[in-house]
Amino acid sequence: MVEFGKLLEAEQGAHDAAWAGHCIDYNSLKKTIKRINEEPTLTGSRSSSRLTVYQHNDSLHPTTCRSTRFRYELDNEIERAVLYCLEVQGILASDLDSLSVKREKFVDAAHSMLQFYVRGERLQSALEELQNMHNEYSRVGMKILSIVKFVDLNVTAVRKILKKHDKNSNKKLSHSYLSAYTNESADSHLDQLYNNEGLASLVLTLKRAFAELRQVEAELLGHDDDVEDDKKANYRRSSSLPAVAELAHRTHQSSPSMWSVPDLVAITHEKEPVLSMIRLARDRLKTNSQYVDIIAAQLMFDDDSDENDDKKLRRDEMTDTQKLSSFLNLCSTFLYMTNYYIVAPTCGMYAERLGSTEAFAGYIIGMTPNAALLATVLYGWWSNHSYKSAFVFAASCSVTGNIFYALALHYRSLTFVLIGRFLNGFGSARSINRRFIADTFNKHDRTAASAAFVTAAALGMAAGPALAAMLSHVDYGAEGTMLTLETSPGWVMLLLWSCFLMFFVLFFEEPDRSHIFGNTRVVEPDGKVEGESKYLLESQDLQPTAEGAESEEDEPPIYSNVPVMMTLWLYFMLKLVLETLLSSAPMLTKFFFSWDSSYSGSFLACLGLLMFPANVCVARLSHRYEDRELIYHSMVLIMISLIGIVSYFPGHYSQVQYCLFAICIFIGTNAMEGPN
Numbered sequence: 001m002v003e004f005g006k007l008l009e010a011e012q013g014a015h016d017a018a019w020a021g022h023c024i025d026y027n028s029l030k031k032t033i034k035r036i037n038e039e040p041t042l043t044g045s046r047s048s049s050r051l052t053v054y055q056h057n058d059s060l061h062p063t064t065c066r067s068t069r070f071r072y073e074l075d076n077e078i079e080r081a082v083l084y085c086l087e088v089q090g091i092l093a094s095d096l097d098s099l100s101v102k103r104e105k106f107v108d109a110a111h112s113m114l115q116f117y118v119r120g121e122r123l124q125s126a127l128e129e130l131q132n133m134h135n136e137y138s139r140v141g142m143k144i145l146s147i148v149k150f151v152d153l154n155v156t157a158v159r160k161i162l163k164k165h166d167k168n169s170n171k172k173l174s175h176s177y178l179s180a181y182t183n184e185s186a187d188s189h190l191d192q193l194y195n196n197e198g199l200a201s202l203v204l205t206l207k208r209a210f211a212e213l214r215q216v217e218a219e220l221l222g223h224d225d226d227v228e229d230d231k232k233a234n235y236r237r238s239s240s241l242p243a244v245a246e247l248a249h250r251t252h253q254s255s256p257s258m259w260s261v262p263d264l265v266a267i268t269h270e271k272e273p274v275l276s277m278i279r280l281a282r283d284r285l286k287t288n289s290q291y292v293d294i295i296a297a298q299l300m301f302d303d304d305s306d307e308n309d310d311k312k313l314r315r316d317e318m319t320d321t322q323k324l325s326s327f328l329n330l331c332s333t334f335l336y337m338t339n340y341y342i343v344a345p346t347c348g349m350y351a352e353r354l355g356s357t358e359a360f361a362g363y364i365i366g367m368t369p370n371a372a373l374l375a376t377v378l379y380g381w382w383s384n385h386s387y388k389s390a391f392v393f394a395a396s397c398s399v400t401g402n403i404f405y406a407l408a409l410h411y412r413s414l415t416f417v418l419i420g421r422f423l424n425g426f427g428s429a430r431s432i433n434r435r436f437i438a439d440t441f442n443k444h445d446r447t448a449a450s451a452a453f454v455t456a457a458a459l460g461m462a463a464g465p466a467l468a469a470m471l472s473h474v475d476y477g478a479e480g481t482m483l484t485l486e487t488s489p490g491w492v493m494l495l496l497w498s499c500f501l502m503f504f505v506l507f508f509e510e511p512d513r514s515h516i517f518g519n520t521r522v523v524e525p526d527g528k529v530e531g532e533s534k535y536l537l538e539s540q541d542l543q544p545t546a547e548g549a550e551s552e553e554d555e556p557p558i559y560s561n562v563p564v565m566m567t568l569w570l571y572f573m574l575k576l577v578l579e580t581l582l583s584s585a586p587m588l589t590k591f592f593f594s595w596d597s598s599y600s601g602s603f604l605a606c607l608g609l610l611m612f613p614a615n616v617c618v619a620r621l622s623h624r625y626e627d628r629e630l631i632y633h634s635m636v637l638i639m640i641s642l643i644g645i646v647s648y649f650p651g652h653y654s655q656v657q658y659c660l661f662a663i664c665i666f667i668g669t670n671a672m673e674g675p676n
Helices: 004-014 026-038 049-058 062-115 121-168 174-181 190-194 197-222 229-240 244-251 273-309 320-341 347-353 358-382 388-407 414-426 430-440 443-471 488-507 546-554 562-593 597-609 611-621 627-645 655-673
Strands: none
Touching: 026 062, 026 121, 062 121, 062 190, 062 197, 121 174, 121 190, 121 197, 121 273, 197 273, 320 388, 320 414, 320 430, 320 443, 320 488, 347 358, 347 414, 347 562, 358 388, 358 414, 358 430, 358 562, 388 414, 388 430, 388 488, 430 443, 443 488, 443 597, 443 611, 562 597, 562 627, 562 655, 597 611, 597 655, 611 655, 627 655
16 A cells, blocks of 8 residues: 555656645654654643643643643644635636626527528537637636645545544544634634535536536537538537547647537536546545544543543553452352352252242342332442442342341241342442443453453353253252251351452442542532532533423433334343243252253253353444344344243253253343344
8 A cells, every 4th residue: 555645645646736735744744743753752831832822831841741732733734724725726716707607698698690501610619619618617627636646645644643642642632633623612724624525516617517518519510501411420429428638638629620510529428437437536535534533523422531531540550459359349240140050950940949839939039120120220330439339238248148148048047038039139330340441441441340340240150050060069958047058148148248248348449530520529618619620611501401402302211212122122021031940940840850950950960051152142243234133133033032932832842942941031132232
């Protein structure tokens, strides 16, 4: 690939007289970046005084100072290019205006001639005048094409030089610099560089002129009765096969002899070559400008977060305590998922020993997610103030819940079981886990941290049933009520949560979130609040206007949004199917296949491990198929599996049938959850 700097020099050489000294000096800006990076650290006092207009309170920061110097030079280059572009557009507009006056006179004369059915030399003279006018418009079109290429090269130069600056500097400039393009309250030369309304108006005028000339030519030739049929056919062929080379030759042809009437070579074309070239050049310019639109749109959402993101530590810059805090955050979600699924193989037997039926296991398992729903709202508010206290409360609820669950058999109380599982639901700190990752890790490490969070949850989902399967092999001695196969999950999780709570209290460190919420507010004597950001709107703008209130009232309710409600319904259904499968597995496998808790726990553990390959497949397929296609095929897989897992002939229900369709249901629900 040719280096852009050399390409820019080649284009300038081709337009030496027109573009000299007006294009953005890309190579000079590259040297500026290199020179600034090689200079020793500068202080604000040594920086050039002409830069103070940009520096504000950041001038003392050496990196900001260097970026400001580069920005100043880039502004000068863009300003020179924009002013030249405006100058050329003004000249072209003046030329088109003069040509439009001549065209109107020519069209009036041609119509007058047609009324009196004039032929011969006057017709030939009219066609020659038409040819000359067409040539003049073609020359203007070539100039418009040249200025479109000029803008395109400069747009590309801005994008590439900003990318090179960000690559060689710690201070990223692209987002903040291009934000001026979308900032309506600030004037910027970028508005003219990236908005080509002026060029669009010139092109539209040119199109209308060519269309009118073509109509006049057709009317003139249509009234010549002496034209032979073969020459008319030649005219039609030449007008339908325009060539760019012919245009370039014609625009530089001074002698009209080649346009003699007897030959009837077309003067105008249905698709003017110069217009086709301009269209292609503008499409290329539009494609290059879309990069700025994407950056600007992203900036509206990410500007504040990117500014705060620079204040977050990278993974390799974290202290040992901060890394340990992050690890404890993952341990929290791992323990919750383990606690959630560890009771699945044995809760049916637990319900039977307490005088109920195995079907009561659905209530036992369902208490946890119901409580987690309430806990999400509570922890969402709590995490705004403190992570540590919210985590401690969640872990304490899990400790208390497991105590209730383990003692339920001793006290012969199903209520204790339900209370225990409800409190386990309040141990769901998953909303805090996600918030901790978002507030602690910068964007470079956030994806890896989120992947670790998902991995910890998936491991917990597999570890719970696996741990229950291992507990089934323990010899609990004589029949008792304190330590049995049914109560052992509660005692084991009590031990794990207690150890976690102790380590958490001792080693967890609250992350610094001053970059998000600011410093503690202290009221100063003049009534201002120290550390508080200024309002984005003045006080009088904070009151909702009548128009804004009306728009809010007219906004349709969420339940009228069919796609959103359908998505929520699908999510509800896939969770319903998944939880039904997991909660019923121990009871069904015991009834049909005489599996004990060891076999059912191992089966559920294997199902949990299938989450990893399922998510990998969905991630890869998402690059080739739309989300709706993935959801549709996942639904088909789930429906077929639900039909296939049903026992139509109880005496012939096999383990292969159950395991195969249970695996398909699990994979289908997890595959649909991602795109949904």
